[in-house]
Structure formats: structure tokens, C-alpha cells
Amino acid sequence: MKGLKKTRRIQIIALAFVALAGSTALIGYAMRDGINFFRAPAQVVADPPQMDEVFRLGGLVEDGSLVRGQGETITFRVTDGAESIPVAYTGVLPDLFKEGQGMIGTGKMVDGVFEATEILAKHDETYMPxxxxxxxxxxxxxxDPNKQSGS
Incomplete structure (x- = not known):
């Protein structure tokens, strides 16, 4: 009787381990395309992304770089102070999107241009991602916009 209980307990533990490993593998497989890594322009220049790698690019919209083209295509440059990356976006920009403000875009690099599929802009006077x-x-x-200057 004791041998049967011990065998049953081992079988349950083994089955639980297999189920846990299987569910972990399924979660990892499902998330493989859903994870987007953030990069600043200097990081993109230093370590260019692979072809078709989707990532998030963030920084400040460079002053004087915003160009509204034919139709809904908009081009601009994103900078982090050290490097600058050209960005192309087709769609409607957020209302608060403008030059000199923080933004994050999701997309991929195509021929040296970041082609964004989504653009997020700051939502108030002090917010930046x-x-x-x-x-x-x-x-x-x-x-820091909240920092008090010395009197």
C-alpha cells in the first residue's frame, strides 16, 4: 500500500512538472513577437538592429526636422543629444506631438530610416517616458523641469 502511494505521488509531481514546463514554453512562444526593446538613437547607431527587428525608438523630436509630406506621411528626426535618427510615419500624429518634445515610436529600420507604426507623445507639461x-x-x-533654479 505504501509503495502505491509513493508511486502515485511521484507520478503527480512528474505530471505537474511537465505541465509547468509546457505552459512556460507556450507563453515564451506567444510572447516572442510581443516584446519590443527600447533604444535611444545613440544605441541604434552604435549597435544597428537586425533586419525586420521591431523595437521602440525614443528621444526628442529634433527642432526644424518635422516635414509633413504628401498625404499622411510625416518625416522627422529623433535625437538624444548625441545622435539623430530619421523617422518616417504614415498616419495621424498625436495632438501633442511637436518639435522639441519627447516621443517614443514603435517600428523597424528600413534603409537607414526608422519606419514607425505607432507614435506616442508626451501628455502634459512635465511628462516624458x-x-x-x-x-x-x-x-x-x-x-528636470520640476527642479528649482538657484536664487
Whole structure:
């Protein structure tokens, strides 16, 4: 009787392990295309992404670079203070999108141009995505808008 209980317990533990491993593999397989890594322009220049790699590019929209083309295509440059990447986007930009403001775009590099499928812009006077702030701090060009200047 004791041998049967021990065998049953081992079978249940083995089955639970197989189920856990299988579900982990399925979750990993399902998420393989859903994970987009954030990169600043300096990181894209230093380590160019692979062909067809979807990632997020963030930084500040470079002053004087915003060009509205024929139809819905818009081109501009994104900078982190060290490097600048050309961006092309077809669609409607967020209302608060403008030059000198923070943005994050999702897309891929095609012939040296980041072709964005989605553009996100800041939503109020002080908001900037954390990844953009971190990249700008890394380059030494970030200024905290909430910081009080010395009197």
C-alpha cells in the first residue's frame, strides 16, 4: 500500500512538472513577437538592429526636422543629444506631438530610416517616458523641469 502511494505521488509531481514546463514554453512562444526593446538613437547607431527587428525608438523630436509630406506621411528626426535618427510615419500624429518634445515610436529600420507604426507623445507639461529620460540623462542633456533654479 505504501509503495502505491509513493508511486502515485511521484507520478503527480512528474505530471505537474511537465505541465509547468509546457505552459512556460507556450507563453515564451506567444510572447516572442510581443516584446519590443527600447533604444535611444545613440544605441541604434552604435549597435544597428537586425533586419525586420521591431523595437521602440525614443528621444526628442529634433527642432526644424518635422516635414509633413504628401498625404499622411510625416518625416522627422529623433535625437538624444548625441545622435539623430530619421523617422518616417504614415498616419495621424498625436495632438501633442511637436518639435522639441519627447516621443517614443514603435517600428523597424528600413534603409537607414526608422519606419514607425505607432507614435506616442508626451501628455502634459512635465511628462516624458522613463526610457527617454534615462537615455537623455545618459547623454548628459536632460534637465528636470520640476527642479528649482538657484536664487
Amino acid at each position: 522613463k526610457e527617454v529620460i534615462d537615455a537623455l540623462k545618459e547623454q548628459g542633456v536632460y534637465e
